Amino acid sequence: MLSSTPRTRHRRIKENGRTDPADLRAVLAAGLVAHLGVVIDGHPMVIPTVFGHDDERIFLHGSVASRSLLGAGEVCVTVTVLDGLVLARSVFEHGVNYRSAMIYGVPQAVTDPDDLLYGLRLLSEHAAPGQWDYARRPSKKELAATRLLALPLTEASVKISDGFPEDGDGPDAALGLWAGRLPVVATWGTPVPDPLLPAGIEPPPHIAGRAGETLG
């Protein structure tokens, strides 16, 4: 069970809250961008960034840390996957189907060389599976220039909304209006070669094979 602290306890729409760590990992596996919330001089700042994760930690690329994270203390990392709109008979009952995870904690800089490589591989493979074995891996110099942050997956809140409109058995049903879901589908497109790429180099299967595949 994920911990229930005052802020992760689900208040508004109780039925949407999940406490199974498998749900948290599933949302992280489905998302490609995290929104990192930090407090700078008392003011909130929300920064989009890529991430990776295993069952214990989420890893964030430290380049976003330039001024935002170091010494900023606690953060909130939110990963949201939009699944579609809920179109009801009344504007008031409209909504969104989504999966989201909010993770709270104080991130730690990853400094151990093995752990740094481990976390970078997770980050790379999360976005582009197969690239870690295909592309040139980081050199010692590059690793020294890389900041990676890790946040434990211990305090988290997961919400999943996958319903239909709630006015189908109310008075508005008599309006005779269409109601339902309008899904959003994100897919990988066709690879676009770097203009500097010499002729004859084709994208490998782990890249070309993703075209048309659904994200999340």
Add this chain to the structure above:
Amino acid sequence: MLSSTPRTRHRRIKENGRTDPADLRAVLAAGLVAHLGVVIDGHPMVIPTVFGHDDERIFLHGSVASRSLLGAGEVCVTVTVLDGLVLARSVFEHGVNYRSAMIYGVPQAVTDPDDLLYGLRLLSEHAAPGQWDYARRPSKKELAATRLLALPLTEASVKISDGFPEDGDGPDAALGLWAGRLPVVATWGTPVPDPLLPAGIEPPPHIAGRAGETLG
């Protein structure tokens, strides 16, 4: 020009920063979910939410405000559109193409009835154009139960990254690896009728016609 304050000045990747308000509006027009950052008891919290906007303000549904916004002071609202991955010859040069906008300010509750309707219409039409005229509009009772927040678009930072890998003319080019972009394409899917919908009610053109259309 968007204001340049210390936090909206672009530091890390200067070439990505935009100061034209038209860029800000274009990112908002392309995004469907905003991530709202607030500070609660000194701790950051990042909440996904739908939004609407005109040229002057961004509107956020106040249901997210239950405990997060009222009295929380300044917020940061970030809207991010993911356009794809940048796959380089080296892991170190990998990146993401995206468009993002970060808006800072103290949100105001919208209480004037006309302004409330105006903002709600923007919010509704942003996600589901045509629904404001098709679905039943909010009743007085529903309006009284609706909280809407408005944030001026005066202090904002816009970043757009749409490049190719940067190692195409460096030593790694000799590796002979494929490099380029892998786009992410989000499209509207086929409408799914509410199970409670009586037979014979078809989705109207403003809904059915979106199937296959690209978001953002």
